Each structure stands twice: as structure tokens, then as C-alpha cells.
Amino acid sequence: MPVEETLVLVKPDGVARNLTGEILRRIEAKGYQLVDIKLVEADLDLLAAHYEEHQGKPFYEPLVEFMMSGPVVALRIAGNRSIEGFRALAGTTDPTTAAAGTIRGDLGRDWGLRVQQNLVHGSDSPESAARELALWF
Numbered sequence: 001m002p003v004e005e006t007l008v009l010v011k012p013d014g015v016a017r018n019l020t021g022e023i024l025r026r027i028e029a030k031g032y033q034l035v036d037i038k039l040v041e042a043d044l045d046l047l048a049a050h051y052e053e054h055q056g057k058p059f060y061e062p063l064v065e066f067m068m069s070g071p072v073v074a075l076r077i078a079g080n081r082s083i084e085g086f087r088a089l090a091g092t093t094d095p096t097t098a099a100a101g102t103i104r105g106d107l108g109r110d111w112g113l114r115v116q117q118n119l120v121h122g123s124d125s126p127e128s129a130a131r132e133l134a135l136w137f
């Protein structure tokens with residue numbers, strides 16, 4: 001079985017708060033391999049493709065605006081079951097209620113803005129990982 005790869009993004013809030021190292025530390029401590037890394041100023045085309053499943057939802061525009069508010073760190077991560085493994089490390093979408101011990105639960109909170117600023121993105125299936133890795137790398 002080939003080793004599974006996933007796309008992780010440290011979102012602009014994570015980069016601005018200098019949490020990239022802490023987030024990568026947790027990924028490496030879990031035992032996943034860093035395969036590639038890049039600082040990206042995402043443009044509208046990239047984000048429209050990345051978030052195509054969310055187009056038309058009420059949070060779509062604030063989400064894209066947020067993702068363009070500063071640089072993002074894109075990580076290519078490898079390891080068996082890394083897709084579900086990273087989602088478990090990240091915690092649930094809302095950082096206020098994400099479990100303690102997770103990236104979002106330990107490091108995030110509600111900042112009273114129009115979108116959940118929740119520090120990280122992780123691909124949610126093998127199909128989205130392949131699609132998203134091709135977009136960002």
C-alpha cells in the first residue's frame with residue numbers, strides 16, 4: 001500500500017500568530033513525515049478552486065477574504081492514514097468547542113469575526129487530498 005499523503009494549510013491566522021512551528025511540531029511528533037513546504041500568498045483563482053465545494057454558502061466570501069488576508073503555509077504530509085490522522089490532530093471546525101489536546105482546541109478561539117478562524121486546513125478524503133495537493137504544489 002503506498003504511503004498516504006495529505007495537504008495541510010496553516011491558515012493566515014496561524015502564520016500571523018507565529019504558530020507554524022508549533023503546528024508542524026505536533027504533526028512531526030505524531031510521526032508524520034514532512035515531504036514539502038511552501039509559503040503562499042493565495043489568490044482568488046486558487047481559493048475558488050480549493051473551496052469549490054463551499055461556493056454559495058454564507059461563509060464562502062468571508063472565508064476567501066480571510067484566506068487572502070496574509071500568507072498561508074502549505075505542507076505536504078505523508079504517513080499511513082495521515083488524512084484522518086491530521087483531521088484528528090486538528091480537531092473539529094469550531095475552535096471554541098474543539099477538544100482540548102487538538103490544534104484548534106488548544107490554540108484557537110472565537111475572535112468575533114464572520115468566519116471561523118481555525119488555524120489549519122486538512123484534506124478530508126483521498127480524492128480531495130489528491131486534488132488539493134495538485135492545486136497547491
Ligand code: RTP
Pocket residue numbers: 059063092093114115116117118120121122123124
Ligand atoms: P478545513 O476544510 O479548513 O480543514 O475545515 P473543516 O473541514 O473543519 O471545515 P469546512 O466545513 O470544510 O469549512 C471550511 C472552512 O470554512 C470556515 N467556516 N466558517 N460558520 C462559519 O463561520 C464557518 N463555517 C466554516 C472554517 O475556516 C472552515 O475550516
Ligand code: MG
Pocket residue numbers: 124
Ligand atoms: Mg473541509
